Amino acid sequence: MSGIPTLVAAPFVVSAGVFADPKYRGTRMPIGDTVSIAELHTMSVRHQIRVHDARQLPESPTLEGMGFALVQAPIEIDFHDSKAIATRFHTYCSDLVMAATGCLDARVVQHEVRTGKATGPGGAGMYAEMAHADVSPLIENHLHVPPGRHFGLYNVWRSIDLENEIEVMPLALCDHATVDVADMVYTDAWHATWPKATVFCRPIHSNRQCWFYYPRMTPEEALIFKQYDTREAVANLRSTFHTPVEVGSTRENPPPRQTIETRVLAVFHEEDSERAARRARFQAEVPNARRDGANSSWRHEDMIDWDSG
Secondary structure, eight states: OOSSOOOOSSOEEEEEEEEEOGGGTTSOBOOGGGSOHHHHTTSEEEEEEEEEEGGGSSSOOOTTTTSEEEEEOOOOOOTTOHHHIIIIIHHHHHHHHHHHHOOSEEEEEEEEEEOSSOOSGGGTTSOOOSOBBSOOGGGGGGOOOOTTEEEEEEEEEEESOTTSOOOSSOEEEEOGGGSOGGGEEEEEEEOSSSSOEEEEEEEOOOTTOOEEEOTTOOTTEEEEEEEEETTOSSGGGTOOOEEEOOOOOSSSSOOOOOEEEEEEEEEEEEEOTTHHHHHHHHHTTSOOBOTTSOBOOOOOOOOOOOOOO
């Protein structure tokens, strides 16, 4: 979509994001190592984007309004202690999501640590390189949820550097209401961890999309954003596209961003009385056909934890 970007009542920086090439619209994008080098180089398109200061908006973003929210989340914990993360921090994140959503119950299903360096298999630990949403409706085949209840996945994203604000590669998030369903491309991919198969989603760039970030997030703050929400009939409202962005720094050699992202399954009070039919309808939105006419049999596998500890 060409034209003037959507106007937002907040200051912005101009950065860049990596988006899906529009030629994949309505098809399943293949995984990088199953395509030719020539196609691999044309799968993504880099676009300049305005990234607005969410702190300066007249009203703070909310999970239901834009798909993300900033919350106060102070905690004293050793983030190099993987046992403490898997116990105390997981409980803390579940409590944050319960407070933010009013859900019936919540539990962590997976977490990842990113430091900007490859500290695990497949480049685990590196910052993401493209705008994306982490899951597709196919993940429903791998989540254990009480029957008859709607549910959602949320990401709790925060710094593990308790001494510094985030200055390098902060997370930009797109207001989910500004994404056109036709601009969502489902994509086969590898996890950095095992098991490796996943299907996630990438956006095609549009000037209608509104991007936001929170400058200099402190160690006491956390972002919560939607990964998947079965209560939403329209696909773009189920997930929040996000990407790291370069925004410049106020000093030389700022410390690298060190963050943890924790995925939390929330069970809602709302009834999902026709789950099988709804799930089939949502999953039918994920195309199997590739551009070359072949069909993808790629499916989502269970997620496991990965951390640098």
